[in-house]
Amino acid sequence: MKAPSSLEQLIQALKVLPGVGPKSASRMAYHLLQRDQGGAANLAHAIEYAIATLKHCRRCNTFTEGELCEICADEDRNHQQLCVVEMPTDLLMIEQTLAYHGLYFVLMGRLSPLDGIGPNEIALARLLERAVDGEVQEVVIATNFTVEGEATAHYLAELMRTRGLQVSRIARGLPVGGELEHVDPGTLAQALVERRKL
């Protein structure tokens, strides 16, 4: 006696979600099938729609439905500043502070050799191309203050400096080990204002 194969397939499929092991996958599958088939159908549709719709902004690499995201398309932003963040959520957090008016570059990750994430897995080549376009004067590195975020920052700073760019790092107003996502906008604004030259 085993679970029916379509149920087993659903449980296996749910394990692609980060932080979801066999136990949670099983609980999720039963919940979807037994208590929320409408929500389940909607989830399937949302996944397919997002895959079909979302691409990376040609300039900043964040997720967007068009060729250029709203920010990159905004002529009123300061095109001489380029803020480098790990994830789109970090970009949204910085936007909420209203303390930054330049453009962004979203790495979609951070260097993490142990997880197999090297320079090729984050969009480093595209960032460099972007940073030396002649318009960018200052690169503000706003990766997280985690071990991996810091390593990424140092690696980026080195690359930028050898290309003659001015590089700064948002200030360590964030707690050590802290992530942008978990900090209040005021602290984050302060960290932007007090960015250090690297």
Place this chain on the structure above:
Amino acid sequence: MKAPSSLEQLIQALKVLPGVGPKSASRMAYHLLQRDQGGAANLAHAIEYAIATLKHCRRCNTFTEGELCEICADEDRNHQQLCVVEMPTDLLMIEQTLAYHGLYFVLMGRLSPLDGIGPNEIALARLLERAVDGEVQEVVIATNFTVEGEATAHYLAELMRTRGLQVSRIARGLPVGGELEHVDPGTLAQALVERRKL
């Protein structure tokens, strides 16, 4: 500036999963889109396939792809015993013991008034119909030994007894290989109260 709407929709849709709040939903969405689009497409398909394929066994209420599950269709099982469990996973656990050869009834939940799960949300009416079919002689209640599982067991036992059925409850006690030193006082107390004559 907000996330693109198809990304926002995906994050919202992921929140139907039990135990997934806004933060995890966001992390899951980025992971699916950035690191595992194949797994994401597969998940969408598995959800749709499971919804389309799975139904409840006409006799025992577990998930099955046919009208009757393998166990209910098995003529060699003891049709006079009916074991009541909360979820299909519980049924699979009992099957693994090879210690039970009767049939099952799967409630697909347990009474939990605080979560809005009353007698109508679990398949009580169908269980009663099944239990009084003339064939069933003994009902073995194997709901969990949680507060809610116990309450469900007492409620069921009462219903069954008034219908003249013999009702039993799986035993509580120390695990096989268990040491008194490592068991909680409540379990040990129950093991003493429910001691068997040798």
